[in-house]
Amino acid sequence: MNIELRGIAAPEGWPAPGCRCASCNRLRAAGVRYEPASVVIDGVPLEACPRTDVPGGFEVRAPHGQRALVAAGPGARPEPSAGAEYDAVLLDLAGSPEHLGHLRRTGAATSRTEVVAIHVDHRISSPAELERRMAFWNRPRHGPHRTLLLGGARSGKSAEAELRLAACPDVLYAATGPVSDDDPEWRERVAAHRLRRPAWWRTVETTDLVDVLESETGAVLVDGIGTWLTAAIDEAAAWDDPALAQPSLDDLVTAWRGTRARVVAVSDEVGLSLVPATPSGRAFRDMLGRLNQRLAAESEETALVVAGRVTELG
Template identity: 60%
Template sequence: MDVVIEGDASPGGWPVPDCRCASCRSVRAAPHAPLRVLVDGTPLDELAARRLPGGFAVTAPDGGDLLCADPGGLPEPEDGIVYEAVLLDLLADPSHLGALRASGAVGPRTSVHAVHLDHRIRDESELTRRLAFWTSPPTPPHRTLLLGGSRSGKSAEAELRLAAHPHVTYVATGPTAEADPDWARRVGAHKVRRPPGWATLETTDLDAVLRNAEGPLLIDGLGTWLAAAMDETGAWESPDAVLPRLDSLTASWRAASAVVVAVSDEVGLSLVPDNRAGRLFRDFLGDVNQRLAAESEDVALVVAGRVVAL
């Protein structure tokens, strides 16, 4: 199947007429036309469409099948069909691509295209960056460490990077909801934005998780893991007691065979803590971050939702 994308924007185009947002201003020199696609030389809208919830499917002149989303739609695949190409509104929900992969409708040879583009994305460079994660995900083993301060957007960035994978295990290392109601509210907010097909594992045994992983992992986060490790080893009073845990985690991270994205706090940019426990935690977490960064294929700092590769 030969798919030629002559226009990939939403019906209003990108930039949206008369819109003054930063996204639309960024593409005025090279605008994106509304969706126009040729399939084996035939305009997509001239092929007989099979309407589906959230979109439609067509059979190309060469006999292959193509799935296309409506603007904002999440098209449901047909039973038993592996599509040769899919045109998806990935800005609406990139995890829909993960669901199609999990169902078998999108396979390794399926050509994936993002369509209905508009000012939901910041600019062309951010679109390119995200599409690299969604349409050409890294092959394992691949380790990513995302650093950032409080409310920096680091967790959302981690979720974004794995959104289009078919199966992801979210590893929550924090306290149980029963122990901390405020923490429960934070955990609840994270769960709402996670794809529904993701599994959740609440544990601080990251060595076992990394050794036994059979699919992508999102670990959130290393700060709460370290606090638990320091509690369990008595490191608040005897700091050296936690060092074997740090050594073991580093070895497990180095030996990981999965795609792993871990979130950690960047604690080196704030004031020096005015108490011993705070200084111990800061120093050990800085050590953890350096150890894992040295063993990672990808490291980035997230600031105000913007990502800086390190």
């Protein structure tokens, strides 16, 4: 199936007329404009192909019989026909990348399905950002592949981790934080994280990351390494003697190196903060900093997240 895109944008185009947002202003300043979505399949305009409406969009037949599922507009999530397996899906990936994960989960989109972003607009910061996201949304669901995301508190590192795996059909979310049912603020934080995640993601609350890394082969999100380290130090009673926790750190690095999973892990970047006032705080900072270095050395990708912006570290 040959898909020609003559326009990829939402109905108003990108930049949108009169819009003063940063995304639209960047394109306007560069003299760039993307026209509303216009698609030609095997030489035939999309609107001229045989069409069947489905909730959230429609499916079309290409001249040679191939099938494509198309989102009706921004925010639309087209549902596949029963038993359908599409040769291409044209989706609002700027707004709903997790819908691609849903289609892959149901078998409507497979490894052979061409994935195309349409209805693109200022919900995404730039064409380069769309290209960056498409690269990991089209990545194979299985590993081995390791990504370490570093950042400070409220930097957006967890949201970036979820975004990177949004198009996967199945994700195991390994939450290493403590269960604090008596802490309303903590419960609110946990609930906010869950609402961001697709409903079909599996969640396990565990500090046994070695078992997770050794047993899983699909997509895994670990959030996060800092809380895992706290538990490891507690378990080894190592706050006064950090060396007691070292075997656990060594085991984690070994499991990270040997995993078959496609894993994205979140960790705190401690090198830019104030020097902790207590010996135990300084010990934790030093241990996490060294652990981050070791995991980064065994990762295909490492990135720093600051104010929701991502810098790849190589």
